[in-house]
Amino acid sequence: MHLREGSDADTVSCVALFTASVHGLAGEYYTPAQCHAWAPLAPDMGFWQQRLAGLQCLLAEDETGLLGFIGYTHDGHIDMLFCAPTAARRGVASALYRDAEARLRSRGVGWLRTEASLLAQHFFLRQGFVSEAREEVERAGVLLPRYRMSKTLD
Structure with missing residues (x-):
């Protein structure tokens, strides 16, 4: 396995992986309706290009x-x-996270935050994050629970 920086040319493959991940891994924590609202099988590529560009x-x-x-x-x-x-x-997630955290540390960032799915919460807890609040976000008229989490870097 190797890590590399992404580019605009990776949008299609990232969206396909996102969709497969939500439908293939998050079903233990979310209903089929929630998975479809979160990751439509026909994604809006314009939305994704804009989101990933930021x-x-x-x-x-x-x-x-x-x-x-x-x-x-x-x-x-x-x-x-x-x-x-x-x-x-x-x-894979651990390697990606470690690299991102190292890059952020090198920029002088002292505090990380995320909004973790019910599935991802366990991963982020193992990385030293704390859960601050359970919240719900609406996607396509469907509510999805998640956790607002943060981590202070040494």
């Missing part, structure tokens, strides 16, 4: 293709972290 993205790949990606901002917001269902629990 983020620093790191991708994890191997000879089989894209394994996962993380999107963050330079002020310490971890916006997205998704792995392909076939790459789950193989260290």
